[in-house]
Every structure is written in structure tokens, then in C-alpha cells.
Amino acid sequence: MLSNFDDIILTRRTCRVFTHEIPTKEDILSILEAGLYAPYAALALEDNQKLRQFVVIDGRSEKMLIIRELVKKQTAKLEKIIPIINFFSPGKISEKFKDRVKQDLLGKAPYYIFVIEPNGFPPASKQSISHCLQNMWLKATEIGLGFRLISVFETMNKNKNLLSILSLGKGSYSINCCAIGYSAYKPEKSKRPSLEDMILWVE
Numbered sequence: 001m002l003s004n005f006d007d008i009i010l011t012r013r014t015c016r017v018f019t020h021e022i023p024t025k026e027d028i029l030s031i032l033e034a035g036l037y038a039p040y041a042a043l044a045l046e047d048n049q050k051l052r053q054f055v056v057i058d059g060r061s062e063k064m065l066i067i068r069e070l071v072k073k074q075t076a077k078l079e080k081i082i083p084i085i086n087f088f089s090p091g092k093i094s095e096k097f098k099d100r101v102k103q104d105l106l107g108k109a110p111y112y113i114f115v116i117e118p119n120g121f122p123p124a125s126k127q128s129i130s131h132c133l134q135n136m137w138l139k140a141t142e143i144g145l146g147f148r149l150i151s152v153f154e155t156m157n158k159n160k161n162l163l164s165i166l167s168l169g170k171g172s173y174s175i176n177c178c179a180i181g182y183s184a185y186k187p188e189k190s191k192r193p194s195l196e197d198m199i200l201w202v203e
Contacts, residue, residue, distance in 0.1 A: 002142050012137055013190065015146025018109045018181035027143055028056060028111060031180065034139035035115065038132040041124035052132060055114040055166050059179075063165055064112060071105055074156055105152050109179035114153065114166055117174050125174035126154070133178060146183035153177040 002008045032054050040051045057064050106112070115132050117125040133149060140147040156162050157175045166175075 001144060008138055008142050010190070012141045012147075013187035015148050015179075015181070015183040015187065016107060017184040018107070018146055018179070019184045020110075021182045022110045023145055023181060027145060028113075028180065030143065031136045031139045031145070032056075032113070035132040035136040038135040039128065040131070041117070041120060041122070041128045050118060052128070053116040053168075055116065057112045057114070059109045059112055059181075067112075067162065067165060068106055070156070070159060070162055071152055074152060074159070075105060078152075078155070105150060107148065107179060109148065110181040112150070112177055112179050114175060114177045116166065116168065119172040119174055126176075129174055129176045133176060136178065140180060144182075146181055148179040150177040150179060 002011060035054065036052070057067070113136070115129050115136075117128055117132075119125050137147045137149075153162070153175050157173050162175075163173070
């Protein structure tokens with residue numbers, strides 16, 4: 001377990017391959033609690049008891065098999081619109097993204113955690129979910145678990161089948177997801193540009 005915050009930040013990585021070992025329920029709960037205390041869109045909500053929801057799905061469950069099929073259909077749609085977007089906005093979509101949508105976006109993990117927030121005004125639910133997932137990611141790193149963001153679900157917030165699986169009733173929601181488990185490999189050290197090359201000091 002890491003204890004120094006700087007070490008946690010520098011160690012945080014995306015995990016794309018997980019082992020079969022199942023994290024404890026206590027570890028999952030600690031990650032969820034870290035997400036719960038992330039900033040949220042307070043001005044857009046009248047009741048902070050409904051600020052966000054977490055749905056934890058076992059990666060081996062039948063529900064997850066259904067979700068995998070939903071994701072395949074969604075990525076097929078994305079592949080079809082890429083040429084249209086590139087026609088009107090050449091170079092807007094990177095080659096890396098084109099290759100990624102052809103791959104298995106979910107991988108295989110012990111748990112998939114969906115974070116859901118109601119849309120309101122001002123519209124800040126996506127940013128709020130980002131804060132939540134960052135907290136969860138850092139907590140997972142601290143306790144030695146791997147984390148993978150699965151952002152395809154951002155485009156599926158109106159998919160009725162997905163909303164049904166997540167037990168969401170009528171309403172407008174923002175959704176994102178992550179995979180959690182033990183990493184099957186040691187990720188390489190992250191490479192970043194020099195900090196000095198990215199700063200503009202204004203006096």
C-alpha cells in the first residue's frame with residue numbers, strides 16, 4: 001500500500017489486463033467511498049442525497065455478458081460515423097481512437113463500477129463524474145489495485161437496455177464506468193513533457 005500522495009499520483013496508471021484474483025469487498029467499498037466524497041454539481045441538485053449512484057457489476061455475471069453485447073453494437077455505430085466526422089472535420093479523430101474502437105473496450109476484470117449522476121442545470125454532471133473517478137483511481141492505486149476507465153459508456157446514457165440493467169428510472173443521466181482488479185503486469189513509468197515547457201507565468 002502506498003502512503004505518500006505524490007507517489008500515488010506518479011504511480012497511477014491504466015491497467016488493461018487483470019488477474020483472476022478477486023478484490024475484497026472492503027477494498028471495493030473504500031474505492032467507492034473515495035468517489036462519494038469527490039466534488040459534485042451542487043448547484044444543479046436540490047438534494048445531495050441523490051448526488052450520484054454507484055452500480056457494481058461482477059465481471060463474470062450474465063448482466064455483464066449482456067452489457068458486452070450492447071458495447072459491441074455501440075462501437076459498431078461509432079465506426080460508422082468516424083468517416084462522416086473526418087469528412088467534415090479532417091483530422092479531428094486520431095488514428096489511435098480509430099484503432100481503439102475496433103478492440104475489446106471492456107477487457108476482463110473482476111468488477112465493473114458504473115458511476116451515474118442526474119443531469120441538471122448548470123450542466124456539470126460529466127465534470128462531476130470525472131472528479132469522482134479520479135478519486136476512485138487514486139484510491140485504487142493507493143491500495144494496490146488496477147484501474148481502467150471505460151469511457152464508451154459516456155455515449156450510452158440513453159441506451160434503454162443499459163439503463164434497465166443499471167436500474168435507472170425515468171430521467172436524464174450522465175454515465176461512466178471503470179474496471180477494477182489486480183493488474184497482471186507492472187505498468188511502465190509514465191512519460192510527460194517537461195513541466196517548465198508547459199507553464200506560462202503571467203504577472
